Amino acid sequence: MKISKAEKRVLVLTSVFVALALNAHKLLVLLPGEGQKIGLPWIFNAQELAYQTLFHFAFCYFLGLLNLQWLDWTNRSGTKARTKNVLYNLAFFFGFLFLAMITQKLIFQNAPNPRFYRLGYFFRFATSLTLIAILVKIMLLNRMQKMKELENEQLKTAYFDAEIKNLRAQINPHFLFNALSSLSALVRENPQKAQDYITHLSKVFRYSLGNHQEQLIGLDKELELLESNIQLLKMRFEDALIIHIDIPIGSQKKLPHMSLQPLLENAVKHNFVSKESPLQINVLLDEGTLIFRNTLKEATYKEPSTGIGLLNLNERYHILMGTSIEIEKTDNHFTVKLPLNPTHHVH
Template sequence: MTSAKYRIFLIPLVTVLIMASSVLAMLLFGYRNIEEVKEVFSNRIWIALLNAILTVAIFYFVVKWFNKKFDWNKNWALRFVLDAGLVIVHSYIGMTFIDLLFEFGLFGHDPKSASKEFLYIIPIAMDTLFLVLIELIMGMEEKDKLAIKIACLEKEQINTKYSALKEQLDHHFLFNNLSVLSSLIYEDVNKADHFIQDFASTYRYVLQINQRNLVSVEEELDFINNYLHLYKFRFEEGFEYKVNVKKKLDCQIPPLTLQLLVENAIKHNMVSRKHPLTLSIEAGDKCLIVKNTIQPKKEKEISTKKGQENLIEKYRLLGNRLPEFREETNEYIVIVPLLKKQDD
C-alpha cells in the first residue's frame, strides 16, 4: 500500500496516462499516423513528465506552506487569491521558459500556427488541475491524520479511565487512609469528621471525571487540596505542602494530572518528621509549576516512568505544549501546561 505521504507524486503518472490516451485517440480517429506519434513521444514525453514532476513538487511545498500560514478555514478569500496567483505565475514562467527554448531552436520550429493565448491557456488549465488534485490529496491526508489522532485519543481516554480507577482505588491507598481514620476517631472526632469529608471528596471526584477528557483548573485544584490533606493527616509533620494559586485560571487540564505528580513525589522520596517532604503548587505563565524537595529513599522504588510517559503522550495527542521535568539543586520541578477552555 502506497504511503499517503508519497501519494501526491502519482500525479505525474496521471499526466502520462492522459498523454497516452490522447495519442491513442489521435491514432484511432486518424488525426495522426504512427510515424508522427513516434516523433511526438520521442520529443515531448520526457519533457511533459519532467514538467509534471517539477510542478507537483513546487505546488506541494508551496501549498503545504500556505496551509500553515493561510488556512482555508480562517481566510478562504485570501487563500483563493494566493492559489490562483500561484497557478498564473507558475504557468507564465513555464511558458516563457519554453518560448525561449523554441527561440534557441532546442525544440525545433516555433509553432507559429498556434496562438499565444492558446499556448498559455493549456498550462494554466493543467496547473489548475494539478493544484486541485494536490489540495484534494493533502486534505485527505489531513483527514486521515485527524481520524488517527481521534482514535488514539479515544484509546488513551479508555486507558486513562481504567488506570485512574485502578490506581486511585488501589487497596494500599484505601487501607492506609482507613487506618488513619481509625486512629483519628479515638483521638479527635472533629479531625476524623474533616478527614472523612476529604476522603469522600477525593473519591467523588475520581468517579465524576471518569467520563471527561479535560477538567477546569479550579476543579483539579479543589481535588488536589483534598488529596494533599489526606497525606497531611497521614504523615503529619513529615509532610508539608502549599498550593499558591490565588488568581482564577480560566483554563483546563487533563484530570488527575496533579495527583500523578504528588503520588510520584511521595513514592520516590523520604517522608519523616526528621526530613519532612515539602511540596508546592503555584501558577506560572499559562502553566502550573509543581515542586518537591529531593530526598531519595534509602531503598529506592523501581521507577518505570510509565506515569510520566502517559502524561506526555496525553499532551502530545491533545496537540499542546508538552510537560517539562527537571531537577534544580535540591528540587524536582514539573511544569504542567494549561489548555484553553473548550467543550469537553
Template sequence: MIASKDEKRISIYCAVVVAVVVNIPRISALRTGGLVNRVSFFEPAEFCFQLGYNFLFCYAVFAVNLLYQSRFRLRLLHNVLLLLFGFALGAFLQRTIFDLQMPVRLYRAGYFGRFFICMAVELLMVRIFFLLREMRAKEVEAEQARTRFAKAELELMKQQLNPHFFFNSLSTLSGIVREDPARAQRFISVLSKTFRNLLQKKDAVVSLRDELQDLQLYRELLYMRFENSISVMIQIPEEWMDKKLPHLSLQPLIENAAKHNKATEAAPLLIQLFIKEERLWVQNNLQPLGFVQEQSGTGLFNLNERCRILLGREITIRRNDSHFIVILPFE
C-alpha cells in the same frame, strides 16, 4: 446529496462563464464580410436569449448531477435526455420567436454543438466536485478516527492511573493500620470519598478550581500519613481558577513527590503550587530516599500524553540540585 453553498455558488459562476464562452463566436457576426456574417446577422435580443438559455441549461446540468447523485447509468440517461430536451426546446423557441436567416441544418448543427460543449465542460466540473466531496469525506472520517483513538488512549490511561493510585493508597493504609487503627478508619473514609470523585468525574478537562477541590481530599490523606512531615502550599490567585487543565493532573504529581522523597519533621517535604509564566508550576524540594526505588514513570508519562491529546501542549519537567518542578499548560 444536497449541494453545499459553495458548490451552488461555483455552479452559477461556471454556468455564466461557459455560456459566455460558447456564445463568443456569435459576436463575430458583427464583423462585416466575416464568415459568420455571411450566413447570419447579429441581433442583440436573440443573442441575449441564447446566452440566457445556455446559462439555464448549464445550471440544469449541475443541478441534475449534484443534487440528484445516482448510479452512473441512471445519471448518464438523465444527461442524454437533458441534452436532447434542452437542444430541441431551445432550437424551437429561438426559431419561433426570432426571424432567423441561417440555413436550418447549419443552425441546428451550431446549436447542438454549443449544447454539447456546455454539457462536456459542466460534467468535467461535476467530476471535480465529486472528487472534492470524496476528499472532504475522507478528511472527516480520518478526524473521527483520530478522535476515537484519542478517547481510547485517554480511557486506557485513566484505567492505568486509578489502579496506580489504589495500590499506593493500600500500601499507605497498611502502615497506618499497624500504627493507629482509629486514624486508619478516618483514612478509609477520606479514601472512599476520593475514589468516588475519581469515578464520578466524566469530563476530560476541568477548571483549576475543581481540580484543587479534589486535591484537598488527597492532601488530607497525606497529612494523616505524614502529619507534620509534609506540607502542600497552594498559592494561586482567584483570577486563574477558571483556567482549564486535564482532570486528575495534580494528584499524581503530589503522589510522586511524596513517594520519591524523604519527609520528616526535621526535614519536611514542601510541595508548592503557583502560577508563573502563565502556567501552573508544581514544585517540591529534593530530598531523595537513601535507596534506589523502582520508578515506572506511569504518572508523568500519562499526564504528558493527556496534555498532548487534550490541550495540544506537553508538560515541562525541570530538575536542579534543590528542586524538582513540573510545569503544566492550560487550555
C-alpha cells in the same frame, strides 16, 4: 450527495461565465447591417440573445446539479452505475437540445432555415457539456479529498480517545493502590482518622468518576481535586507535610484531568517524610506554566517505582496538547513543569 452552498455558488458563477462567453459574439450581429454582412438568414435581436443566453445558463446549471447532487460518482459506485450516469447525461443533453430548438421556433419564428440555429445550439451545448464536465470532475475530486480528510480526522480522534481512555484507566488503579496502602497504615494508627480518610477518599473518587468524559479540565477544578488529596495525606503525615499553593482563583487555563494527583503521590511515595524533615511542596504559576516543586530527600527504603505516574501524564500531554512536561531534578528539589492551555482550546 447534497450539494453544498459553496459548490452551488461556484456552479452558478461558472454557468453564467460559460453562457456569456459562448453567446457574447452575437452582440456583433445586433449592430446595424452586421447580420447581412455575415449572411445570417434571419433577423437576430436583443430579445433572442437574452433568451438564448438564459437558456444556455439553465443548461449549464442543471447539468452541473444533475451530476453533483442527483448522480453518484463516488468510488463506491460500480460500472453499471457509471454507465447509467452517462446515459442520464446524454438524455439530459439531447432533451435540453430538443427543448431549445422547439422553444426557439415557437417563440421567435424568424428563421426560414432552422438548421443554422440548431447547429449553433448543438455546438454551444456540446462545448458547455465539456466545460461543466471538467468543473464537476474538479468538484468531485475536492469532495473526495475533504471526505478523506474528515475520515482521517475521525480515525485520529477515535485513536486519541481510545488512548486517553486507556491511559486514564491506568490512573485509578494506581491511585487506589496507593490510597489503600495509606489507609491500611492509618487504620492501625488512628481508626477515627481512618473513617475521615474514607470520607475524603470517596469524594476524590466521586470527583474523578464524575468527570470521566472531560479530557481537558479547568485549573480551578483540578486544584479542588488536589486539595482533596492533600487532606487525605495530611491525615496521615500531619505537620510532616507542608504544602503552599500560590495560584489565583479564577484562572482561565486548562490541563489534562488528574494531572496534579500523580505528582503529589510521587512526592510522598519517593521521599522520606517526618516532622524532623518535613516534605515541602510548592505549586505556582509562571507565565502560563504550572510549576510543581517538592523538596528532595529520597527515602532509604522507598517503594519501587512503576513509572506509570509521570509516563502516563507525559503521554496524555502529547495526545491532548501536543507538548511535553518538563522535569528538573537537583540535589534538593524535584520540579515538574506543566504547560497550560487557555479555555478556548478545543481538542
